[in-house]
Amino acid sequence: MKTPHKLNKTQQKAVKSKRNPIVLQAGAGSGKTRVLIERELHILQTELAVDLSNMVTITFTNKATDEIAQRLQKALLYLCKHSKNNQVREKLQRQVHLCEAAPISTIHEFCITLLRQHGTAIGIPHNFSVRNFKLQLRNIITEHILNRIDEHVFAEIPQHVLLKMVETLLDDAAIRGISLDDNLLQVTFDTPSNNFYNQFKPLLLELCVKAAQDFYALKKQKML
Numbered sequence: 001m002k003t004p005h006k007l008n009k010t011q012q013k014a015v016k017s018k019r020n021p022i023v024l025q026a027g028a029g030s031g032k033t034r035v036l037i038e039r040e041l042h043i044l045q046t047e048l049a050v051d052l053s054n055m056v057t058i059t060f061t062n063k064a065t066d067e068i069a070q071r072l073q074k075a076l077l078y079l080c081k082h083s084k085n086n087q088v089r090e091k092l093q094r095q096v097h098l099c100e101a102a103p104i105s106t107i108h109e110f111c112i113t114l115l116r117q118h119g120t121a122i123g124i125p126h127n128f129s130v131r132n133f134k135l136q137l138r139n140i141i142t143e144h145i146l147n148r149i150d151e152h153v154f155a156e157i158p159q160h161v162l163l164k165m166v167e168t169l170l171d172d173a174a175i176r177g178i179s180l181d182d183n184l185l186q187v188t189f190d191t192p193s194n195n196f197y198n199q200f201k202p203l204l205l206e207l208c209v210k211a212a213q214d215f216y217a218l219k220k221q222k223m224l
Contacts, residue, residue, distance in 0.1 A: 015039045037072050052095050052102040058110050065104050073099040141166045141211045153200050169208050
């Protein structure tokens with residue numbers, strides 16, 4: 001297989017491996033995306049019955065999906081130009097046209113597509129909608145802040161700063177596995193040591209608890 005990029009021995013082994021599936025683990029910037037694309041190109045050239053429409057490429061960001069599609073199409077054009085096998089060249093030319101419609105997506109988009117196509121088998125209607133719980137949580141926090149903004153402690157801090165602090169504390173609690181109830185009062189965070197912040201910290205944590213409880217109740221209601 002002739003490619004426009006030189007791969008090291010480990011990368012070549014991953015590209016040409018006959019094992020399926022394979023696990024590719026490497027650090028950031030080490031060439032995982034390139035190996036993924038080269039493996040797809042290798043399969044297209046060695047398994048003539050396989051088209052891009054038979055492959056699913058999953059990433060984690062929309063930016064990555066666009067990048068992969070562009071790099072894949074560029075590589076296909078290169079291979080078309082340099083392939084000496086007429087049958088392979090004709091197939092690769094077909095892949096260039098299939099590239100824009102190839103199933104390259106984020107994991108979230110892939111799951112949504114799968115559920116829209118087959119969700120009825122498990123009782124999910126094809127026209128379901130995805131709820132933006134993060135936005136709803138922000139609305140709940142904002143409402144609690146507005147209800148208490150007249151308290152002198154909260155009045156000293158801008159609303160957007162309070163919102164960010166509550167969101168950060170709730171995220172931290174989730175990462176640490178602290179449940180959305182009074183256990184949130186166990187969350188610790190650094191502030192200056194003075195009378196204002198001594199009053200502010202317990203009130204802020206109380207606000208977090210109430211917002212979290214309302215959010216949990218909303219999610220439970222929506223999930224029923």
